[in-house]
Amino acid sequence: MVAPLALIFMTQWMLLITQLCVGWHCTECMNGSAIENFSCVIYNVSLMNCTWQAGKDAPGDTQYFLYWQNSGYDDARECQLYIKDENGRNTGCRFQNVKIDTDKAYFLVNGSSKDSRIQFYDEYIKLYKIEKLMPPSNITVNCDEIKNDCIVQWQRPPISHSNKDKCFKYEINMKDKDNPEGKTKYTSIQEGGNSHTFQIFNTRKKYLLKMRTAGSACFMSPAWGEWSAPVEFGKEEIISSSVWILLVVAVATLLVAIITILFCKRTGCWKAAFPQIPEPKNAFCGLPDTNPELMESKIQSNTSENEEILLVADVVK
Template sequence: MNGSAIENFSCVIYNIFFMNCTWQAGRDAPADTQYFLYWQKSRDEEERECELYIKDENWRNMGCIFQNVSIGIEKAYFLVNGSSKDSLIQFYDEYIDLYKIEKLMPPSNITVSCDEIKNDCIIQWQRPQISHSNKDMCFKYEINIKYKDNPKRKPIYTSIQEGGNSNIFLRSNTRKKYVLRMRAAGSACFVNPAWGEWSAPVEFGSEEIISSSIWILLGVAVATPLMAIVTIFFCKRTGCWKAAFPQIPGPKPDFFTLADTNPELMESKIQSISSENEEIVIVADLVR
């Protein structure tokens, strides 16, 4: 029956040994159509049916998960056929290079060591793990570096390197902290040429942080002498020193003049005070 074969068949290999294949039901397939997937890694191997199907809400097989998959140099053969009580179902088949559908993992064991004198940093890593090659020459790498405090801006350093497992990054600012990410793609051999997943961010470098308390102390240290200078200048202009610190008046000169010019009058006052004291004592005795 035309239009009953599956559509949009695709497969992806991930995490080295897992493969996930999905498809959609044929546009004209009966409602009771059920699909079955078979695949053959090479001509020398037997055809195997899917062991773990992915089902939709109608319990129809719409995908498959394979485990322990290894990639060879030959194209793998995939076959999806179907069955229905109402009519015959067309089959679908395709040959696929497995290495072309592998989603590469990021480089592993990424480390960054910086020389504080020369300001250069050595980036080192290990190639992504794949099941069919262990050669560094099979990969190319993209390195992406940004400032940590501004990750949304464009990278300050981007490098694409063929093979190898190290790179040198020259820091323009030793007081900044950096964030590095890497990803890999196939450069030769039977490795997928599409870029794989980005690695987790790797931080490196040192960042000088001035605490808020230090900023406060610096502000006080600058503001205090500045306020003193302004106050002195203001008081000189307005004469506020006289209002704030008035002079204490001394004794009147008449007191000293009286004692020096009229000694007889001073002696008379002293005798008067003495006689008054004697009268007070006599009155006190009479009262007793």
């Protein structure tokens, strides 16, 4: 059965090429009119995009058409959803419900123009090699503050042609939450499995962890896929927040005190609130002089004055 099917497949394509009347050996075809930079990518399990650029020497009215066959057992079919440029020219195709097979898929892009015949472009591609793997899903991180380690767990990304964990490898990347664009704190590549344990220096900080997937075996693409959305884990530093609160309160209190002192000194309320205490008088101030000579001279002076007063009084009588 294999030989007849292969013969039918080859016959179909030979008829198609003959009917289109194009080919690399077409002597009447314009050189440089075939498409350039043809590439395809499979994403989200079963979606595929193929793109190309018009030939550098193709006439301006050239229109391109894509035909493809997933395997030798499928019929050749034309693209159903073309991607067009601003001039309406086909520059790509979108495919849905693509099934990845281990056989090579065949792609052919031909063209038509009023001015000349257009060269065609064809290529065999292994679809699993152009698949862009999705990141793992349901990523969770749990940490042990006593052991200072964390375990990250995930589910392998869905693909249409394998269900074995050993077919995948994963890259794990971790950074500080407060500096997501800064230096990577931890990175590792995990072969297969769905969990990974790593040491962490400070479990009381916030971190961001992301993962991506590549094929390790099993007819899968070895290219890394897109990164997952960052997963946040860890705890905030309670001490640091308390310190900030105390610092703010202390600074605010100090500022209020300084402003109050300056205001009182300027308006005089400082003296009213804190009046000055008068100095104590000298307890010995005004006491009679204890010098004997001075005391005797003062007594004599007082006695003579008293005698004079008495004499004046007698005369008046």
